Amino acid sequence: MFPHTPARRRAAATAAACALAVALAGCSGTTKDSVEKxxxxxxxxxxxxxxxxxxxxxxxxxxxxxxxxxxxxxxxxxxxxxxxxxxxxxxxxxxxxxxxxxxxxxxxxxxxxxxxxxxxxxxxxxxxxxxxxxxxxxxxxxxxxxxxxxxxxxxxxxxxxASSEEIGRSLVRNLGKQIGYRGEIAILSATQNATNQNAWIAFMKDELNKPQYKDMKLVKVAYGDDADQKSFQQTQGLLQAYPDLKGIISPTTVGIAAAARYLSDSSYRGKVVLNGLGTPNQMRKYVKDGTVEQFSLWDxxxxxxxxxxxxxxxxxxxxxxxxxxxxxxxxxxxxxxxxxxxxxxxxxxxxxxxxxxxxxx
Structure with a gap:
């Protein structure tokens, strides 16, 4: 066993400190990785x-x-x-x-x-x-x-x-006006864990609890995972499962474009209202052919x-x-x-x- 001289203790302490820090920055000076702020x-x-x-x-x-x-x-x-x-x-x-x-x-x-x-x-x-x-x-x-x-x-x-509350509530308000505040509706979202989607949906559901929506019923929240083909298929599935569906809210640009594409070539065009969040360039043709009356987004x-x-x-x-x-x-x-x-x-x-x-x- 080696004697514990002061010099040896200092050397050991330095080595231990370096070993502790090596995962963060090494012992070769201060870098961005070594800053612990x-x-x-x-x-x-x-x-x-x-x-x-x-x-x-x-x-x-x-x-x-x-x-x-x-x-x-x-x-x-x-x-x-x-x-x-x-x-x-x-x-x-x-x-x-x-x-x-x-x-x-x-x-x-x-x-x-x-x-x-x-x-x-x-x-x-x-x-x-x-x-x-x-x-x-x-x-x-x-x-x-x-x-x-x-x-x-x-x-x-x-x-x-924008305010999550304003987005969620305004989408319900807009759809309510379009369907006369009556009928079954569905939501076509992105992924189940998407923070923004879930915040908006929570405010949509809360808005639907107000008296003016008593004749509107949310029957399903579907998830297209922000994938075009899956969103297209989810739209098809919603309309097959709920033949009396009056409206769909899709608060995702991928979802609303896929839903519009399905509706535009189906017997539901003009019968099922689609609203949500989309870009003008994606949605222009569906607005002009009457598939979609209105949608929202920021720049x-x-x-x-x-x-x-x-x-x-x-x-x-x-x-x-x-x-x-x-x-x-x-x-x-x-x-x-x-x-x-x-x-x-x-x-x-x-x-x-x-x-x-x-x-x-």
């Missing part, structure tokens, strides 16, 4: 915001959509990547081809290894991505959820398209643009994610962070034959 999620961290700090140059931001081939999220992400160029940063989009709960995890791990300054994620599942996102925040990588939120302690900000380009600037403000220290903090999102102007780190883009737009040709996205 966990943000603590939407409530911000011990760090102080400096609203006068300039946006850092050469920031690296990565967009991780629900699935890489989702046309709506492609619009969002490309707008965010273009916004990064405005503030002197670089952006990219990576992601899975399917929208399963855990499909985004490996991409988060890779982005951590690449030392991105910010990860922007539209979560397929609010909890499945939390472990790696928390690891990202421990390494001082900022995390911004957009479109579909994570659990609140797994990101600093959530960029919401996805603005959503991506806002998300990109919010990530840059976080990475530059202008904000921490705390309620009441303000930041400027380029040409969109100033935004204020709300409760639980939520930033709301603005109210949705209702599209119909009267205005659909005014939009191109």
């Amino acid at each position: 966990s943000s603590g999620g939407a409530q911000g961290s011990n760090a102080k915001a400096d609203p006068d700090a300039p946006l850092k140059k050469n920031l690296k931001v990565a967009f991780l959509p629900k699935q890489i081939n989702n046309p709506y999220e492609k619009i969002v992400d490309e707008a965010g990547i273009e916004a990064a160029k405005e503030y002197g940063g670089t952006g990219k989009e990576v992601g899975p081809s399917d929208a399963s709960a855990s499909s985004q995890v490996s991409y988060i791990n890779t982005l951590i290894q690449q030392r991105q300054d910010a990860i922007l994620i539209a979560a397929n599942d609010p909890n499945a991505v939390c472990g790696p996102l928390k690891q990202a925040m421990k390494r001082d990588i900022k995390v911004v959820a957009y479109d579909s939120d994570t659990a609140k302690d797994c990101r600093q900000l959530f960029i919401n398209q 996805p380009k603005k959503l991506g643009y806002l998300g990109s600037y919010a990530a840059a403000a976080l990475a530059s220290g202008q904000i921490t994610g705390a309620e009441g903090e303000k930041f400027t999102a380029g040409k969109l102007g100033e935004y204020t962070i709300g409760k639980d780190g939520e930033v709301i883009l603005g109210p949705p737009t209702v599209f119909s034959k009267d205005n659909i040709d005014d939009f191109d996205f």
Whole structure:
């Protein structure tokens, strides 16, 4: 046994400390991976915001959509990547081809290894991505959820398209008017775990409890998993199972386009009302041929643009994610962070034959 001299004890202590830290950063100096400033999620961290700090140059931001081939999220992400160029940063989009709960995890791990300054994620599942996102925040990588939120302690900000309550209730109000507040209705959603879809559906169900909807009955919530063919088949299944169905709400751009395609070539066209969330370019032909009277959405380009600037403000220290903090999102102007780190883009737009040709996205 070797004697425990002071020098040997110091050497042993140093070796132990290095071994403990090696999984995080090694013992070769301070890097982004060695910084242990966990943000603590939407409530911000011990760090102080400096609203006068300039946006850092050469920031690296990565967009991780629900699935890489989702046309709506492609619009969002490309707008965010273009916004990064405005503030002197670089952006990219990576992601899975399917929208399963855990499909985004490996991409988060890779982005951590690449030392991105910010990860922007539209979560397929609010909890499945939390472990790696928390690891990202421990390494001082900022995390911004957009479109579909994570659990609140797994990101600093959530960029919401519009108030979840307003989206859910307005879709029911719009459909109610169209079917005279009477008859069976169904909802065609995306995935069962999608945070945004479930929040909207909860408000739809609550709205339906009001007296004016007493003659309307929600018979089914179907899930097309944001896949075109499955959403098409789910629409067909709904109409076969419920021949007296009067209306369908599809709060997903993939779902509403697939449902419209089915209805347009079926005997149900003009008999079953379809409403929901879609893009003008996807839905234009169905509005003009009478399959769909109206649908709603916000401008996805603005959503991506806002998300990109919010990530840059976080990475530059202008904000921490705390309620009441303000930041400027380029040409969109100033935004204020709300409760639980939520930033709301603005109210949705209702599209119909009267205005659909005014939009191109």
